[in-house]
Amino acid sequence: xxxxxxxxxxxxxxxxxxxxxxxxxxxxxxxxxxxxxxxxxxxxxxxxxxxxxxxxxxxxxxxxxxxxxxxxxxxxxxxxxxxxxxxxxxxxxxxxxxxxxxxxxxxxxxxxxxxxxxxxxxxxxxxxxxxxxxxxxxxxxxxxxxxxxxxxxxxxxxxxxxxxxxxxxxxxxxxxxxxxxxxxxxxxxxxxxxxxxxxxxxxxxxxxxxxxxxxxxxxxxxxxxxxxxxxxxxxxxxxxxxxxxxxxxxxxxxxxxxxxxxxxxxxxxxxxxxxxxxxxxxxxxxxxxxxxxxxxxxxxxxxxxxxxxxxxxxxxxxxxxxxxxxxxxxxxxxxxxxxxxxxxxxxxxxxxxxxxxxxxxxxxxxxxxxxxxxxxxxxxxxxxxxxxxxxxxxxxxxxxxxxxxxxxxxxxxxxxxxxxxxxxxx
Numbered sequence: 001x002x003x004x005x006x007x008x009x010x011x012x013x014x015x016x017x018x019x020x021x022x023x024x025x026x027x028x029x030x031x032x033x034x035x036x037x038x039x040x041x042x043x044x045x046x047x048x049x050x051x052x053x054x055x056x057x058x059x060x061x062x063x064x065x066x067x068x069x070x071x072x073x074x075x076x077x078x079x080x081x082x083x084x085x086x087x088x089x090x091x092x093x094x095x096x097x098x099x100x101x102x103x104x105x106x107x108x109x110x111x112x113x114x115x116x117x118x119x120x121x122x123x124x125x126x127x128x129x130x131x132x133x134x135x136x137x138x139x140x141x142x143x144x145x146x147x148x149x150x151x152x153x154x155x156x157x158x159x160x161x162x163x164x165x166x167x168x169x170x171x172x173x174x175x176x177x178x179x180x181x182x183x184x185x186x187x188x189x190x191x192x193x194x195x196x197x198x199x200x201x202x203x204x205x206x207x208x209x210x211x212x213x214x215x216x217x218x219x220x221x222x223x224x225x226x227x228x229x230x231x232x233x234x235x236x237x238x239x240x241x242x243x244x245x246x247x248x249x250x251x252x253x254x255x256x257x258x259x260x261x262x263x264x265x266x267x268x269x270x271x272x273x274x275x276x277x278x279x280x281x282x283x284x285x286x287x288x289x290x291x292x293x294x295x296x297x298x299x300x301x302x303x304x305x306x307x308x309x310x311x312x313x314x315x316x317x318x319x320x321x322x323x324x325x326x327x328x329x330x331x332x333x334x335x336x337x338x339x340x341x342x343x344x345x346x347x348x349x350x351x352x353x354x355x356x357x358x359x360x361x362x363x364x365x366x367x368x369x370x371x372x373x374x375x376x377x378x379x380x381x382x383x384x385x386x387x388x389x390x391x392x393x394x395x396x397x398x399x400x401x402x403x404x405x406x407x408x409x410x411x412x413x414x415x416x417x418x419x420x421x422x423x424x425x426x
Contacts, residue, residue, distance in 0.1 A: 049302025059287045
């Protein structure tokens with residue numbers, strides 16, 4: 001019987017011995033698996049903000065889908081009523097959080113910027129109204145994609161009111177995005193047709209006329225102006241208010257303006273007569289609050305430039321939900337218009353001009369889609385023991401003129417050093 005050659009411990013076979021590599025120790029195998037798990041965990045940890053922002057867009061899409069369902073449940077619900085009920089739920093949630101977390105001045109907000117909080121709430125109402133109204137007469141994807149005109153309009157408003165730099169490339173992108181609006185609106189005097197169009201609400205859903213659709217597009221454009229005005233007010237407020245203060249003022253003034261507008265126009269509000277109706281309204285309010293909260297948390301963990309890119313995933317969610325819920329696919333012109341608007345918005349975001357002395361010092365990197373003016377300074381939304389002086393203003397800083405004053409370079413560097421050291425310790 002032949003004897004087996006001895007096991008070689010060398011790295012290469014020599015002397016006629018058969019090389020048999022030694023088995024990997026159990027500890028080494030565990031180390032390799034641990035390293036892979038650590039790499040995956042590190043990837044998710046380093047991009048946590050992006051995933052949270054993506055989750056917020058998921059809930060925004062679900063909220064818009066719920067509003068779309070409300071238009072098909074029995075008697076159509078007026079847009080003002082939807083805005084009022086949804087934002088009342090959001091206001092209650094905001095106040096409950098601030099009282100529980102001990103946020104200073106939960107009802108009125110910090111002194112000195114309350115008028116800007118009011119402006120943010122009033123103009124923000126028109127942004128929300130424009131979206132909800134357009135959902136009555138447009139498909140979910142078309143109404144959603146029109147909201148992405150806001151970055152371009154905000155850049156124009158920043159140039160006009162805050163004297164921020166705007167390049168000719170950004171202006172060209174803004175004009176190009178208007179082509180996308182025309183492609184989505186599809187007016188018959190340009191594209192022909194019979195003047196009828198499906199709103200994307202599924203079998204048995206309403207079919208609207210070209211006039212109704214064009215009015216919806218116009219109201220959506222009014223909503224874009226309102227949203228852009230809200231973003232400008234957030235840039236003025238900057239880091240001087242807690243994120244929940246801006247959300248609370250936004251929701252409160254939406255409730256007030258929608259209620260007053262409803263009575264002024266003698267609108268007939270629909271009383272709940274089905275549990276499905278009540279449940280859907282509650283879902284709209286819940287999804288809206290969760291979406292805004294996640295958006296705030298996401299931008300607190302991510303820069304505005306990277307986070308803004310994730311916002312466009314809402315269009316994908318809207319297309320998928322519209323296909324699943326209503327069996328409706330967007331037309332070729334709508335898809336083309338969607339691509340034009342999103343490409344223009346991404347171009348504006350990626351070609352942000354460098355800051356100059358005319359840029360307000362407290363508005364740097366403020367996310368435009370967010371209720372979180374404190375995102376960049378690393379103040380956690382879930383920290384309930386914030387010091388009150390963080391929200392107090394130095395004397396008289398409550399207007400744009402004061403915001404335009406230049407800061408000394410050494411003071412700015414020191415402020416950034418304190419911010420970075422505070423974020424590292426957290």
